[in-house]
Each structure stands twice: as C-alpha cells, then as structure tokens.
Amino acid sequence: GEIEFWFAGIKIFVIIAFILLGIAILFGIMPSNNSSSYYLHNYSDFVPNGWKAVFSTLLVVIFSYGGSELIGLTITETKDAEKVLPGVVKGVMWRVVLFYTLPIFIICGLIPWDKIDANASPFVQVFETAGLQGASHVMNFILLTAVLSAANSGIYGCTRMLHSLSQSGDAPKSLSYVNKQGVPVYSLAFSVLFLLLGTYLVYLYPEKAFSYLLAIPGFTVSLIWISICLAQLKLRPQYKEKPYFKLWGFPYLTLFAACTLIISFIVFLIDSANRLSSIVCVAFVLVMVILSFFKRNTKPTSLEVTNDTN
Template identity: 55%
Template sequence: MKKNQQNLQKGLLPRHVQFIALAGMIGTGIFKGSSDTLHIAGPSVIFTYLIGGLILFIVMAALGEMALAHPNHNVQHLIHKAFGDRVSFIVGWLYWINWILVTVVELLAAGSFLQFWLPDTPLWLLSFICAIVIVGINLFQVKYYGELEFWFAGIKILALIAFILLGFSLLFGIIPSGLHHPISNYTNHGGFFPNGISGMFSAFLVVMFSYGGAELIGVAVTETKDSERVLPSIIKGAVWRVIIFYILPILIICGIMPWDKVTGADSPFVQVFGATGLPGAAHIMNFVLLTAVLSAANSGIYATSRTLFSMAQSGIAPKWLEKTSKNGTPITGIMMTSICIAAGVYLAYLTPGQVIGYLMTIPGFTVMLLWIGICAAQLKLRPLYQDQPHFKVKWFPFTTIFAVVSLGAIFIGFLLNPNNVIGSIVSISTLLILVVLSFFYGKKRIHTTNLSFNQNKESAI
C-alpha cells in the first residue's frame, strides 16, 4: 500500500478545530436534551451545567497539556502511551461506541426536527436520509469537511446568540410580547430547586452527554496545522463559549415559560418562540436546530472514523481500518461507522417513541469513563515529560484528582439510581465485554509478537 494511504492529511486550520469542538458539544444535548434536564431539576439545572463546566475545563486542560508534551498524539495515542495496550483497547473501543451512539442520537433528533414540517413521515426514514447526507460529506478531504463544519457550527452559534439576545429582550420587555411577570417563573412552580438538591445532581448524566464532544480537539490535533501554538487558546475559548451557550439559554427558557411546561415533543427553543407568538420564529428556529444536530452528527462520524484509524495504527484494531483513500480520508473506518449508524437508526423503526431517550443516557456513562481515562493518563504521564509544555494544568495534581473523584462519584451515583437501570445495564455490560475482549486480544497480540520474533530470528540464522 502506498505510503500516503497510511496517513491523515494536516488539512484542518485552527478555526476549523475550534468550531469542530463547539459543533460536537452544541447539539442534541442543549437543543433537545435541555427538556430532560429541566424536567429532572427545574431551574436549578443551571448549577449542574456550571459544575459540569468546571470539570470539563479541567479535563480539557489536562488533554491540552498532554497533547503539547507529546505532539501528534491524539486521545487514544495518549492513553495508549500512559497505560499500554489493554487499557487503550478498552478506552478506544468505548470511545468509538460512545460516538456511534451520539451520532445516532443526533441523526434521530434531526429526523424529529424534520417531522415538525413532515409529521406523517416515519422518524426512521427521515433519520436515514440525514445519515446518507452526513456520510457523504465525510468522504471528502478533511479540509472540505473542516470548512463545511466551520459554517455548520457558525450557523448554530449565531442562532444561539440571536436566541440569547431575543430572549433577554422578551424577558425585560424591550420587545413587546404576551408575557406577564416572566421573572416569577424562576421562583414559582416549586421554586428554583423544585426537586431538591438530589434533582440537581440527577441531571448530571444528560449534562455529561451534552458536554461530551469537547475532547474532539484531542482527536483532531493530529490533522491540525500549528497545533502546538494554537491548542491552548482553542481549549480555553471552546470551554467558556460552550458554558455560556448552555447556561444563558436555560436561564431564558426558564424565565419565558414555566419549567414544568417544557415537554419532550419539541425542542424547548421551538416551544419558547411558539409561545411568544412571533410570526415564523418557530420555523426559523427549527431549521437552525436541524442544522445544529446535523453538524454534531457530522462531528460524530469524524470522531469515530479517526478513532478507528488511530487504534489500527496502535495495533489494537484490525489493520484494514488503517486504509485511507487517495485524499487522506479513512475510508474503511467511515464505512464501518456507517453500518453501525444504520443499525442504530433501525432502532427508531422498532421503538420510535423511546429510542432517543434511551440512547441519550448511555453516552453520559461512556463520556465520564473517557474523561476519567484522560485525567488518569495526565497523572501518569506528567512526571515522564521529556520537554515541559508551556501550557499546564494549574495546582496539579489536586485539580486533576478533583476531576477524577467528581466524575467517579457521579458515575457511581448513577449506577445506583433506579431511574437509570437500562443505561446502567447496557453501559456496564459493554464495559465488561470490552474488558474480557482485552484479555483475549492481549494473548493474541503476545502470540503474534512472539511468532514474528521467531520468524525474524530464523531468517537471520
């Protein structure tokens, strides 16, 4: 095989990577998942997003530090360097499964947004059409993918800014509306903590799912020009913008309409504009939401295909997944991802009413495990740096340990929560299967290595 068919192209510019990370985090989690978090915690979910944002910042800083200390290493490479084949096998495949589920959720959400205009068309058919479009986009050169994702993400960021400006204008009466005493919605209907502190913490699973995608910066770093120079500013900018883009819209939604009136049928964003009576606003917002989730699905296919490619390079996935097209696209990884996404969309045919809710809980578990792996890798690798990076996590190791303990506590709490039985069973079963497979893989790898060594020895004789 030609050498250029074994390497990814460095076609992503800093602005592409910045918006790819934002695109991965701003999707179904905020536009549709916010209805779930509001139902669980009410207005107090704002604190859940703030605490989750603090953990997110620590994880991203740890990832950025390691990426600078070990140039051209993505997330999977770094975990492999820290813990070796077996842990890398488990985390790599877990991350791939996570993004498969996330991508399916985003495509199903896209289908549900299309049903706003096509209510009689089945969810599975609309989602399948969206999947074909997104897979086609990922077959182009990475620079074209990055440029398209830049504009995709730009649309939803501009829409969120417009929503924030318009929402606050409605809340403060700058724009006339039918709202009466909107601020009272924060304290009425059970108060700011309608389900208590426990309700606030119960929303963490969907919040973790929502923030998942930030680590895409660590996946895209191997295809980014001048990554050592621009990575710290990209990380800081992405984290703070996402926190703002989550918290301010939630504040607006809770102010304009009672939190207990938010339903899961439509996005809370569409509900808010529909309730204000502004002509055509709900249709415009629904179009923006459709663009947003397609953007997140686009990032998902990018993440899954690159994860398979890097695992094949590390030897913990079949070598045929390392094959790339002439333009440097990991073609076999995209095809394998597409097959799995098609299977996920088929679930919408079987259970169209519940599938999005079920699938949205599972990535929350896998994101927490991945983030724990990133922090643990930093704890392991920091003393081994040959060259000290100019960007480091402050107050190490206490900040990183805080993130690990917090994520571990959230993870255990949700395993013990009876409301998360299905997600817990699926997540733990998947983890156990990967652990078992890692032992079989380890034996196979040792056998292959010894066989290769013996053959080389006989050849030398």
C-alpha cells in the first residue's frame, strides 16, 4: 500500500502538470509549436473508422482500467468499510474523469487523431509542442513507475483472490496460509512466479508477447466485470437488508454496462488479431468450468458433514 501510494503520487503529479500545460496551450496562454488548436471541432465524422473500431479498442481501455474492482477486495481489510468505501468508490469516478478523460480531451485538442504517432506517447507529443524536447526521458520514467504500479496492484489482487479461493475450498489449502504479519505468503509466491514467467516470455518474444499478454488480462477483466454486473442484477433485489451503498440508476445502468461489455467481449473474440489469445483464454475458462463440476461432485453432503462432526 505504501509503495502504491508513492507510485500513484508520481503519476498524479505528472498528469496534473500535463493538464495545466495543455490548458495553457489550448487557450493561448503559453506559446507552442502547434499551428492550430481547433482539432476538437474539425473532425468530419465522430466515428471515422466505424463502431467496430471503437469496440475493438475497448480491450485496451478495459485493460487500463483493470484493477478498479480491487476496491471490493479491500473490504475485508478496511476499518469502518460501510462508511469508507462509498466515498472511495465515488472518488474513483471523479478521478477517472479528471485523470483520464480530461487528458484525452486535451490531446485531441492539440493533435489531430490521425497525426498521433503510434510509436510515441501522445503525452510526449504534447510536451514537445510546448518546446519541452527532453520530455520523452521524463515520460519513460513515469511509464516505468506506471508499469510497476500495475504490477504491484496486480500482485495484491491475485494474492488476495488466491487466498479467498483457498479458504472457500476452490484452491489448494496451502494457499490460505498467512504469516504473523497477515500476508498470504504462499499465494504471494505463486503470483510472483507467474509474473516472472510473463517477464521471461516478453524477453523471448519481445515483438509478439506484449500484444498476447495485453489481450489476456483484457479478456479476464471483461469477464470479471460482466460477472459483477450480472451478479448485481440477480442478487441485489434479493438482499434481506437494503445495502448501505446506493447504486445509482439500478438496474438500467447496470444492464447497459453489461450489454456494452458483452458486445466488446464478442468483438474481441472474433477479431483475427486476437485469435491466439482468444483460443488460450477460452480454453482456460472451459477447463476451469469442467473442473468445477468435478469439484462440486466431490464436496461432502450435509449428512456426511454431520457424521464427521459427530
């Protein structure tokens, strides 16, 4: 948590500086190398490459937002969760608008969408329009901290999820072991092992591994978010006590989110560029589903549990 605080602090500082610099350039307060700042309303078509392109790019968007659902995992380690978490969730929504949507708005205002260099960061391009030629080195450092931040939160989420599965009997019992500090060390070691494996794959296949490894978490996060939406639609009306967290627009907003995610998920599966990743992900899910039936059949009945207890 302390490491994530500093990683996030670095990213937030740079994004705020970027927003202030971009606004200054857009409104002519700061001179730049950009000859025009009217790109926001010079587009001939709102969706120039069609809606299929929009849903295809949602995979990268979902990957980028992946991890926001970790807020739910922290409920078991949060004091006064009923009071704290609603404020945290609402704060996340405002931060998404501030730290994601606003920078994209500025980028689209300063650089035509078809002039953005695919081999360079658009943040760097904006900094360079302001004459900051050394911005690429600074942004490389920021991107490195962002990657480490993603790995840090990923390790936390994976470790806690393995620990939870182990406690419920859906993963090896040893993964539920925690040390004196309350850290599930075996789950942590298991998570780090796969992190090192992914790093090794990138080392062996630097040109292809990243796109494959990017697709897999995008697939996973999509599946998780769809499951969360469907679980909300089914379970929330059945609660005996009204939840302390008010869900705005329920069930219509939840249904809209589920439909959008499902469409994006289908587009991802049928996209030829994701064929290998789709086969791997679907095969893994099928194996898990098949194993779940065997697990369900091996669980003791209530009579067996009673006899064992006696």
